Amino acid sequence: MKKIKLIFGLVLVAGVLISFTAEQKHRKEMKIANASLFNDVTNPFEEVLKDQANEIILVSSTDLNVIEIEEDIDLGIDTSEYLPYGFDAYKGYQIDIADICVLEIEEEVELGFDVNDYLPANFDPYKV
Template sequence: MKKVSVLLGIGILWGLLISAKGDCNLKNLEHNPHTTKYNPFAEGLQISIESANLNASEIVVLEIEEEVDLGFDTLEYLPLGFNAYDGMELAVEDIVVLEEDEEVYLGFDVALYLPKDFNAYK
């Protein structure tokens, strides 16, 4: 009985190995649909090239306005004619830039090491 089961097992194994034999004589691998290569780096490079050559007229901006429900009527708590955006226009002339000159203290007199009548801003 052992010999029969061993022979039967060898026969099944031989049948599986024969059926798994493939055709390895492919001459042109580019047309084989099973060997397609996916390269995510090439795809990212293509996307960056397309976005670098993008015209401003091709850009579509979607503005989604969401309505916020606070659960109560805000008109009861605001004055008449209230505009939250009133005075929000900013002009470049209205910007005040404060520049403070910081005094650097080196711990010694630098005039001793510079030539006479030295002007750093000349």
């Protein structure tokens, strides 16, 4: 019984190995066939693109047309039924420029040496 199992296992392994080599040969043949198929196909734009590859094409911003499409979102319900009367989503978002307060914190830079030793006498960087 052991010999039959051993022989069956060897036959199975040999069959698997043979099928892999046959499949690899088939794949190599298909790659060669596909390569020759694509080499025969000509691209009508290829010549034009090769000619334009050496040219510099300048495009200005006025030549470009940008179309922005605003799509309405339809939720399938009337949202005004669920919002309070006089609801304004933008209320409170009107910003007055006078209300903006910008604070600039000047940090003292420590260079590790005295810069006055390297500047001329009475040096003023703000003098015009």
